[in-house]
Amino acid sequence: MAEIPIMFILAGLAAYTVLAGADFGAGLWTLLAGPGRASRAASRDHARHAMGPVWEANHVWLIFVLVVCWTAYPVAFGSITSTLAIPLFIAAVGIILRGASYALRGQLDGARGQRTIENLFALSSVLTPFALGTVVGGIASGRVPVGNATGNPITSWLNPTSVVIGALAVAIGGYLAAVYLAADAHRLGERTLELDFRARALGSGLCAGAFALVGLLVVRYDAPPIFNGLTNGGGAAMIGVSAAAGLITLLLVWRNHFGAARASAVLAVAAMVAGWALAQKPRFLPGLTIDQAAAGRSTLLAIIIAVAGGAIVLVPSLVLLFRLFLRGRLDPAVTPDATVLNPPPIPQKVKTRLLSALAGAALVIGAGVTVFADPGWARAVGIVCLFACAIFTFGLATAELGETT
Amino acid sequence: MTTLLATVCGVFASVDQNYLLQARQMQALSLAVHIPLVCFGIAFPAMVLFCEWRYLRTGDGLFRTLARRWSKVMLAVFAVGVVTGTILSFELGLLWPAFMASFGNVFGLGFTLEGFSFFIEAIFIAIYVYGWDRLAPRAHFLSGIPVAIAGVTGSLFVISVNGWMNHPGGFTLRDGRAANAHPWSALFGNFYFWHEFVHMYFAGYIVTGFLVAATYAWGFLRGRWGRYERTALTIALSAAAIAAPLQVVIGDWAAREVASAQPTKLAALEGLGPTTRGAPEHLLGWYNGHEVIFGIEIPRLLSLLAFHNPNATVAGLDAVPAQDRPPVNVERFAFQTMVGIGTLLALLGVVYLYVRLRHKRLPRSPWFYRAVVLAGPLSVLALVAGWITTEVGRQPWIVYGVMRTSQAVTGARGIPIGYGTLIVVYLALAAGVAWLLRRFSRLPLEVDRDG
Ligand code: HDD
Ligand code: HEM
Ligand code: HEM
Numbered sequence: 001m002a003e004i005p006i007m008f009i010l011a012g013l014a015a016y017t018v019l020a021g022a023d024f025g026a027g028l029w030t031l032l033a034g035p036g037r038a039s040r041a042a043s044r045d046h047a048r049h050a051m052g053p054v055w056e057a058n059h060v061w062l063i064f065v066l067v068v069c070w071t072a073y074p075v076a077f078g079s080i081t082s083t084l085a086i087p088l089f090i091a092a093v094g095i096i097l098r099g100a101s102y103a104l105r106g107q108l109d110g111a112r113g114q115r116t117i118e119n120l121f122a123l124s125s126v127l128t129p130f131a132l133g134t135v136v137g138g139i140a141s142g143r144v145p146v147g148n149a150t151g152n153p154i155t156s157w158l159n160p161t162s163v164v165i166g167a168l169a170v171a172i173g174g175y176l177a178a179v180y181l182a183a184d185a186h187r188l189g190e191r192t193l194e195l196d197f198r199a200r201a202l203g204s205g206l207c208a209g210a211f212a213l214v215g216l217l218v219v220r221y222d223a224p225p226i227f228n229g230l231t232n233g234g235g236a237a238m239i240g241v242s243a244a245a246g247l248i249t250l251l252l253v254w255r256n257h258f259g260a261a262r263a264s265a266v267l268a269v270a271a272m273v274a275g276w277a278l279a280q281k282p283r284f285l286p287g288l289t290i291d292q293a294a295a296g297r298s299t300l301l302a303i304i305i306a307v308a309g310g311a312i313v314l315v316p317s318l319v320l321l322f323r324l325f326l327r328g329r330l331d332p333a334v335t336p337d338a339t340v341l342n343p344p345p346i347p348q349k350v351k352t353r354l355l356s357a358l359a360g361a362a363l364v365i366g367a368g369v370t371v372f373a374d375p376g377w378a379r380a381v382g383i384v385c386l387f388a389c390a391i392f393t394f395g396l397a398t399a400e401l402g403e404t405t
Numbered sequence: 406m407t408t409l410l411a412t413v414c415g416v417f418a419s420v421d422q423n424y425l426l427q428a429r430q431m432q433a434l435s436l437a438v439h440i441p442l443v444c445f446g447i448a449f450p451a452m453v454l455f456c457e458w459r460y461l462r463t464g465d466g467l468f469r470t471l472a473r474r475w476s477k478v479m480l481a482v483f484a485v486g487v488v489t490g491t492i493l494s495f496e497l498g499l500l501w502p503a504f505m506a507s508f509g510n511v512f513g514l515g516f517t518l519e520g521f522s523f524f525i526e527a528i529f530i531a532i533y534v535y536g537w538d539r540l541a542p543r544a545h546f547l548s549g550i551p552v553a554i555a556g557v558t559g560s561l562f563v564i565s566v567n568g569w570m571n572h573p574g575g576f577t578l579r580d581g582r583a584a585n586a587h588p589w590s591a592l593f594g595n596f597y598f599w600h601e602f603v604h605m606y607f608a609g610y611i612v613t614g615f616l617v618a619a620t621y622a623w624g625f626l627r628g629r630w631g632r633y634e635r636t637a638l639t640i641a642l643s644a645a646a647i648a649a650p651l652q653v654v655i656g657d658w659a660a661r662e663v664a665s666a667q668p669t670k671l672a673a674l675e676g677l678g679p680t681t682r683g684a685p686e687h688l689l690g691w692y693n694g695h696e697v698i699f700g701i702e703i704p705r706l707l708s709l710l711a712f713h714n715p716n717a718t719v720a721g722l723d724a725v726p727a728q729d730r731p732p733v734n735v736e737r738f739a740f741q742t743m744v745g746i747g748t749l750l751a752l753l754g755v756v757y758l759y760v761r762l763r764h765k766r767l768p769r770s771p772w773f774y775r776a777v778v779l780a781g782p783l784s785v786l787a788l789v790a791g792w793i794t795t796e797v798g799r800q801p802w803i804v805y806g807v808m809r810t811s812q813a814v815t816g817a818r819g820i821p822i823g824y825g826t827l828i829v830v831y832l833a834l835a836a837g838v839a840w841l842l843r844r845f846s847r848l849p850l851e852v853d854r855d856g
Binding site: 054056057059060062063064066067068070071072074075077078079080081082083085086088089091092093095096097098099100102103104148149150153295296298299302303306307310313314317318320321324325329330356366367370371372376379383386389390393394396397398400401 | 455459481483484485487488489490491492494495496497498499502503504505506507508509510511513514516517518519520521523524525527528529530531532535536539540551584585586587588589596603635636639640643644646647648651654655657658713758761762765815816817818819823826827830833834837841
């Protein structure tokens with residue numbers, strides 16, 4: 001049972017890399033918008049608009065990873081966050097700047113300061129995944145000892161493994177984004193944009209592959225235990241899957257099959273995460289296995305129940321969102337906000353008398369019971385009455401709207 | 406296994422942290438930025454849906470315009486809520502790793518459930534806001550309902566964690582760490598959490614309602630007063646004006662829960678030095694370490710309010726050793742700010758409701774609208790003051806009576822740098838928002854109103 005939450009975490013991490021990674025990548029492409037066939041501005045706008053409806057939902061995967069980690073493996077979480085405080089803080093600041101500049105940019109068409117905001121957005125889109133990648137590198141290379149800030153605050157994340165993984169994270173994001181944006185341009189019939197992003201996808205895909213190979217070499221000297229894991233058994237198998245899927249993806253992009261390319265790119269990333277997990281298993285931090293790090297039985301059970309129950313609601317919702325999104329049902333609206341027509345409002349019959357009586361009664365009972373009754377159930381009744389009073393009164397207050405001055 | 410646990414606890418036992426105060430302030434700053442946005446998450450979806458429902462029922466295009474405009478604001482506020490909330494999640498680990506390591510197994514569940522609420526909220530808010538022209542009217546309305554529900558459950562789950570920090574249970578303590586955790590009963594079987602949740606829920610409507618109404622009241626003062634503005638103001642102000650007087654009743658309930666579960670906090674709220682039979686209440690004044698000076702004393706009121714008995718004995722700060730007491734003046738000042746503002750808001754609400762229900766119109770005096778403009782920011786102030794009351798009153802404990810804040814803090818260096826950076830970032834954020842608001846207020850009227 002101790003291992004189930006770590007699977008949730010890994011699944012969340014893979015989802016975050018694939019989904020939010022692409023959002024970060026879109027930011028990267030607003031920075032590197034030229035040179036291309038389409039104008040810089042068109043390229044930027046395309047990158048920016050494409051992430052509109054989904055970035056918040058994609059971002060929640062990170063929250064999910066954090067909260068499952070601190071609930072199920074609290075000691076490991078405390079050790080990681082205290083030793084790796086600097087990159088985590090950088091990532092956090094990057095996230096604020098990114099969200100804020102994205103929100104601001106949306107309101108800014110043509111205004112002064114637009115460029116500054118755009119650059120801020122792009123820079124934070126590179127900084128955040130890089131910082132998060134270094135965190136992964138610190139954990140993978142065994143540089144986070146158990147305890148409150150007992151690791152080296154600098155070399156735990158500024159080391160060869162971390163830097164390579166950080167760069168890899170940025171490249172993967174750029175790659176996923178380019179594939180996705182090419183597909184999106186194709187759907188919109190924007191031929192030049194499609195070609196641009198296809199070229200970018202090929203370039204960044206090669207970069208990501210190169211970083212992955214370099215990473216393997218670096219790990220060999222910098223973190224031998226992980227290297228052993230990655231080159232033997234399940235770890236090696238996963239790395240093989242990842243490499244194969246990566247190559248196939250490039251081929252698919254080359255042949256303009258963007259939809260299929262997206263699927264195989266996801267597979268490549270997921271296999272990479274799985275490979276890391278298998279290579280490191282059963283060690284979580286040096287001297288701390290997953291079993292030892294796990295919280296007690298009832299906590300693990302609670303997490304599993306919560307995630308399973310949550311998934312029942314979450315999965316159909318996510319499917320709905322992405323179906324609407326990928327079919328262009330959530331593209332920016334074409335009509336303005338205001339609806340011109342003003343048909344004569346249908347006169348509403350509100351039973352004012354009845355509502356007033358109910359509101360008054362609920363107020364007297366609710367306030368009386370809440371203030372003077374002590375048993376818990378009586379107080380609950382009181383609160384319910386106060387809510388009822390609020391609703392009745394709201395009905396009265398909004399009965400005729402806007403007619404009177 | 407036990408030896409391992411022992412070493413783990415040894416490592417996490419206690420560190421030298423010269424900047425505990427800065428760490429606490431950093432946490433407080435981030436929370437104070439996040440919490441007003443949360444109010445919009447609690448109350449705004451319901452208000453937007455109310456407008457859309459009116460549109461569906463009456464076919465009056467004005468309500469659709471209103472719902473649409475508000476939904477855009479809702480999305481922008483949500484986005485800022487997302488990033489500021491993420492900072493908070495990071496900070497829990499960055500600043501209080503020993504707290505997370507020792508008790509994450511007890512309260513973490515609340516955040517896990519909250520995570521799912523956020524998923525639902527983020528998914529459906531996107532569908533709702535981007536789907537205005539694309540979905541059938543009824544489907545569109547339905548897609549907004551999960552947003553309203555998830556906004557409420559999201560805050561419910563976080564507050565269950567705060568309720569647990571204030572009134573911990575559901576575990577046994579071994580070597581300073583929680584063992585035998587029972588997360589469900591710890592979080593949801595905890596009576597202390599209910600008043601916090603209900604009080605916050607009403608605060609959500611007060612803050613959102615008054616802030617939204619304030620913008621239209623401002624428009625009134627500048628002569629912008631069409632049917633659109635009147636309708637918008639009536640909806641927002643009605644919500645706030647109804648919640649404000651009821652909040653006083655709920656606040657009284659909160660105070661009695663505090664009296665029974667955290668007597669030291671109550672003593673600090675009131676500045677009660679010695680344990681007293683028939684304790685008085687003091688308005689304003691200053692606590693000099695023993696008693697409140699320069700305050701207005703109302704005999705026996707504290708005993709009456711807290712225990713419904715004018716002769717009840719109220720435990721004073723003396724009942725616990727000096728190192729277990731919270732900073733009294735901060736606590737009193739925050740509490741009195743909240744109660745003072747709360748009383749004013751309740752009065753304003755009653756005036757409004759009287760005119761609205763009795764005379765079936767809106768108030769006409771510009772003074773009323775000036776008051777509403779003021780009520781917006783004041784309600785935020787009351788909100789933050791209320792949280793300061795709760796959180797500072799819990800000091801010096803991070804988990805009340807179980808773990809001290811000084812035991813929870815990180816051993817990492819550089820807290821002042823982080824704190825400074827965060828201040829700069831938040832200032833920039835505030836400047837950005839102010840700039841946007843100014844830009845909006847300068848938009849020509851025609852763009853800003855319906856046809
Ligand atoms: C608009 C906001 C607002 C207004 C008008 C009031 N409050 Fe409040 N109050 C809050 C917003 C708030 C809060 C949401 O900020 C707190 C912080 C934690 C909590 O549960 O609610 C709070 C906490 C809080 C606490 C501490 C609870 C605890 O530590 O568990 C007490 C005793 C009161 N309030 C009492 C009152 C009274 C007597 C009010 C009447 C005038 C009042 N509040 C108005
Ligand atoms: C330590 C305390 C807190 C943490 C760690 C925290 C964490 C978060 C996070 C991570 C988000 C973004 C979710 C997303 O990605 O969609 C968020 C948003 C939100 N939080 Fe908090 N939060 C805290 C305090 C609170 C409090 C006190 C409340 C309510 C009283 C609250 C209610 C919400 C709500 C309703 C949202 C949704 C965003 C919105 O509607 O604006 N949070 N919070
Ligand atoms: C419901 C979710 C909340 C949780 C889980 C939470 C958690 C925490 C934690 C872990 C600390 C640091 C430890 C400590 O100082 O004891 C803290 C401190 C603090 N929080 Fe909260 N908090 C919540 C809501 C809020 C909100 C909304 C505010 C609004 C301003 C707030 C105000 C403060 C303040 C002022 C402190 C510093 C207290 C001091 O050091 O004197 N809290 N909180």
